[in-house]
Amino acid sequence: MRKHLPVGIAGGHFCRAAFGLIVTSAVLTWASSAAAAIIAVDDFNEYDVGPLAGENGGSGWAAGWSTPASPTPRGTVTTPTVPLDGPRAVAFTGASANNNPMRRQLAAGISDPFYFSYTFRLTSPLGGSEFAVLWLDNNGTDFVANGGLHTTSSIFLGMSTTAFFGRLSTNNSGDGSTTVNSTSVPQQDANHTLVGHVFKSGSTKFDRLRFWVNPTLEDVENGDNGFDVSRSISLDTISYLGFRTGQSTGTDDSFLVGSIRLGTTPADIVIVPEPATSLLLLVGMAAGPCWGIGLRRRRPIR
Numbered sequence: 001m002r003k004h005l006p007v008g009i010a011g012g013h014f015c016r017a018a019f020g021l022i023v024t025s026a027v028l029t030w031a032s033s034a035a036a037a038i039i040a041v042d043d044f045n046e047y048d049v050g051p052l053a054g055e056n057g058g059s060g061w062a063a064g065w066s067t068p069a070s071p072t073p074r075g076t077v078t079t080p081t082v083p084l085d086g087p088r089a090v091a092f093t094g095a096s097a098n099n100n101p102m103r104r105q106l107a108a109g110i111s112d113p114f115y116f117s118y119t120f121r122l123t124s125p126l127g128g129s130e131f132a133v134l135w136l137d138n139n140g141t142d143f144v145a146n147g148g149l150h151t152t153s154s155i156f157l158g159m160s161t162t163a164f165f166g167r168l169s170t171n172n173s174g175d176g177s178t179t180v181n182s183t184s185v186p187q188q189d190a191n192h193t194l195v196g197h198v199f200k201s202g203s204t205k206f207d208r209l210r211f212w213v214n215p216t217l218e219d220v221e222n223g224d225n226g227f228d229v230s231r232s233i234s235l236d237t238i239s240y241l242g243f244r245t246g247q248s249t250g251t252d253d254s255f256l257v258g259s260i261r262l263g264t265t266p267a268d269i270v271i272v273p274e275p276a277t278s279l280l281l282l283v284g285m286a287a288g289p290c291w292g293i294g295l296r297r298r299r300p301i302r
Contacts, residue, residue, distance in 0.1 A: 037264040039114060040106055044088040044258070047077045052090055052102055060262070062105040073251060075102035075243070084119045084191050084258030091123075091256050094130075094249030103242025109138065110238040110262070113199035115220070116157075117269040119258030120194055122186045126161060130186070131246030132255045133158025133167075136198070138239045153233035156244075157196045157211050159186045164194065166211040168231035178231035184213040191258075195220055195269065198238070206235045220266035 040060025047055045052075035056064035067074035078091045092101035118134055137154040156167040164184050169177035186192065197210040197220070209229040212219055219225045243257065261269040 038268045039110060039262040039264065041259070041261045042104075043086050043260075044077055044090055045086045047088060049077050049079055049088075051075075052077050058260075060107050062107045065102055065104050067102050068100060073099060073101055073245075075257075078256070080121075080256055082189070084121060084256060086258060089119075089121075089256045089258045091254065092243065092245070093251050093255070094132075094245040094253040096248070096250050098244070098247050100135075100242045100244050103240060105240050106238070106262075111236060112264070113197070114238075114262055114264055115195065115197050115266055115269045116241075116260070116262045117193060117195040118260045120159070120192045121190065121256040121258075122159065122188050122254075123256055124188065124252060124254045126186055126188055128161065128250065128253060129246065129248035130159065130161050130253050131244075131249045132253075133244050134194070134241060134260075135244050136238045136241045138235060138237050153235035155196070155198055155206065155209055155233075155235070155238075157194050157209070158243075160246075161186075164192070164211075164213045166196065166209045166227060166229045168207070168209055168229050168233050170231075170233050178229055180227050180229045182211070182213050182227050195266075197223075197226075201230075203232070204236050205233060206238070207232050215270075217266055217270045220270060 038060065040058065042058030042061070044052075044055075044057070046057045051067070052065045053067040054064045055077065065075065073093045073095045075090045075092050077088055079087055080089050083089075090102060095101075116134075116136070120132075122130065122132075124130075133156040135154050135156050139154075154169045156165075156169065158164070160181075162185065163181040164186060165179055165181045167177050167179040184192075193214050195212045195215055197208075198206055199208045199210075200206055201208050207230060210223065210226045211229070212226045215225060241260070241262075245253070245255075263269045
């Protein structure tokens, strides 16, 4: 006849095995996250409130943030009443002229496919001529774009009055740009996460942008529910990024930017729980039921 272990002993063996498996899984997850190929990141949380110029936090950057001497509107570190994805963010307004209120150089140029993301909020009423975008290019010689185009080929992801959009632009001596609008319209005081995947389709130049508005990690990993922009532009390396407002975007048009991330995989740029938090959650999942079994084992016989 088969002998059965008392429930406490059997449960104890099960819990030890389950606990070991879960902790091992958590540690492997942590190790994988720790080794993620993040290119650059800045969440602005370590900065004091005030001018952004010269702040040099985050990782993956060649130097601190730059802001223009003119026009006057420039990036400023602030503490929003309602956070984006952390306690700090950068605020800027339009300038009633083309303006780049903030920009930064990467520690190393990017020539391979990559992903990027940032969190964004429009903090003024929508309905005028709002235009605010993150741009990526290989030109660090000037701030103000001319006629809506940088002096070199550029990649844009941001908002207009009617939609979030992606754009691939040639330089001023080229023949313009290709813009694709999303189906999402910016909403005042709503947090938005914009994600882009920049790559080359059998070319030495970047000529593809797939972008998402408020995606899930699975959307980005699988390439689902995004919008595609295709254009041949003379850009084989990305060395700079910044934000731009349009010629008709006024000083009463205001914006907030939170975390900016660049990486080689979707997991690098989509915000997920910290590895330590995930580890504690998994350990708690294992410990809870086993604690109950331990109590049952120690219950006195009546």
